[in-house]
Amino acid sequence: xxxxxxxxxxxxxxxxxxxxxxxxxxxxxxxxxxxxxxxxxxxxxxxxxxxxxxxxxxxxxxxxxxxxxxxxxxxxxxxxxxxxxxxxxxxxxxxxxxxxxxxxxxxxxxxxxxxxxxxxxxxxx
Numbered sequence: 001x002x003x004x005x006x007x008x009x010x011x012x013x014x015x016x017x018x019x020x021x022x023x024x025x026x027x028x029x030x031x032x033x034x035x036x037x038x039x040x041x042x043x044x045x046x047x048x049x050x051x052x053x054x055x056x057x058x059x060x061x062x063x064x065x066x067x068x069x070x071x072x073x074x075x076x077x078x079x080x081x082x083x084x085x086x087x088x089x090x091x092x093x094x095x096x097x098x099x100x101x102x103x104x105x106x107x108x109x110x111x112x113x114x115x116x117x118x119x120x121x122x123x124x125x
Contacts, residue, residue: 003072003073004072004073004077006072007069007072007077007078010065010066010068010069010072011066011069011073011078011081011082012081012084013062013065014065014066014069014082015081015082015084015088017061017062018059018082018085019085019088019092020055020092021055021056021057021059021062022055022085022089022092022093023089023093024052024054024055025051025055026093026097027051027097028055030097031051080115080116080119080120081116083112083113083116084112084113086108086109086112087106087109090105090106090109
């Protein structure tokens with residue numbers, strides 16, 4: 001496996017971890033009372049930690065994988081891959097949280113994926 005291939009694999013793992021982290025933190029947020037009454041004592045409740053800590057862990061692990069990605073490949077190639085989150089987060093939120101998934105969101109994700117593909121052409125030439 002070349003460094004670029006490994007970098008792409010790590011970047012995709014970052015997308016997966018960050019997407020899972022988003023959904024977990026959304027579940028955490030849904031368990032909080034209205035924003036006006038949020039205080040830090042809520043973080044001590046076990047019902048909130050079951051989503052908060054794994055969500056935070058996803059971000060932390062993703063950050064370390066992202067650093068490894070940047071070590072292996074140029075930023076101009078690595079960063080567009082993160083755009084896949086615009087597809088993975090809405091799909092996961094639909095599957096996991098039963099949120100709506102509008103056609104416009106899917107169309108936007110297709111455009112982003114097309115942009116990622118165009119950006120990847122730079123690696124070939």
